[in-house]
Amino acid sequence: MNFTFLCLVIGQCLLLEVQARYNTEVKCFIEKDNSIYCQKVISSSRRRIIDDNIPSHEPYLPTARNSVFYNCSSSECRDVKIYSFIQIVSPRSTLKYCFLQISKIYQCEPVKYNNYKNIDKLLFLSNNIPNKIFYLIDCLAYSDGGRVCHKKDNVDSHTKLVDFGNVARPNESNILSQEEFICEQGEDTINCDHDLYVPYSDGLKKKELVEGDSKILLKTETNAVTLNYNCVQSWCGYSGRLHPTRRALSYEPPGGKVYRCYYANQQQICKEKYGSNLNIYNQRDWLSS
Structure with a gap:
């Protein structure tokens, strides 16, 4: 009896260890004729030790270009044309992106956009959304809610941000923090996303942000653009339009x-x-x- 009980205890411990190391997922595959099939797979956990108090960014990102996206909110997955990051950034997104694997089969995975680091987000967006330019901007957040931002382009970006901040808001020292946005630029528009979430092993948590006003001033290349707070579909962020300027030099x-x-x-x-x-x-x- 004691031996049997000991075996049960050992068995439960081994089972718990296996469950801790492996996750059960459902992966869908799309063949070249657009037929879809799904199967349950056991994938090994990428982290042996999980601490709920430490951010847990997705540690790998497929570098495939021109992926195919599907909306799988219902029992049937339907293809979606992705033209902007406003379709992707929502934490409640039901999108899957499918990239070509061996044997001419597309492997599909959930879009875990908010679990990526910002540099990986740039790679993901640049590889899969055509006709747009994606870049990071640094922003000075002031105590009155105002923000002054500059495109992050090289090693002097911080110096340029401080210089622009001194020009736009001279003699002000009430800067509470420095923040980072991801921006999407089209032919004449700019959308900037404020990266609201931090990923943990038990889910996404909202950042504690400096309360801001409804607009920010952005310096990018030869343009100084005012971006206004705006909501499109399920996305809310800052948007503005590029206007032709006669200036041949910087602001x-x-x-x-x-x-x-x-x-x-x-x-x-x-x-x-x-x-x-x-x-x-x-x-x-x-x-x-």
Whole structure:
């Protein structure tokens, strides 16, 4: 009797270990003639130790291009044409994306967009949504809810953000945080998503964000664009339109030029940022006309 009880205890422990290491999933496959079949598979867990208090980003992302998307909200999966990330970002999305595997069969998996890191989101979007440009922007969030943002393009992005913040909102030090958005740019429109969720092993949790107002100011290339809070279908974020500009150079504030200045040995050297290459030398606290 004791031996039998011991065997039962060992068996239950082994079963619990197996359940902890493996997840049961249903994967669907679409053949070339568009016929669909699904099967239950056991996939090994990608994490041996799960801590519900630590973010758990999806650790891998297929790099397949031009995937096929299906809406599987009902018993029948129907193909969907994806033209914007506003169709994908909802955590309640029932989309599956299918990418070509061996034997001319498409393997389909749920879209886990909010479980990806931002750099993986960019890869996923760029590979599968045509005729759009995707990029990250950095934003300064102010205590009054205002945001000033700059396109993240190279190693000087943070410097450009601070410079633009000083131009757009001079003499302000009440910056509460720095944030990151993902933006989608078409021919004349920009949509920016505010990455609201953090993935954990037990599901998505909303971030604690600085309360913002209904618009942000974005500097991208030669344009300064005002983006307004907007909702389209189930997505809410910031949207704006690119307007033709006569400026051939970068943005300059009204009524003055922008200079970058360096100070040493009681002297100051200033260089006009966006115009002439002529350097201007001044004594500290003294400007000649």
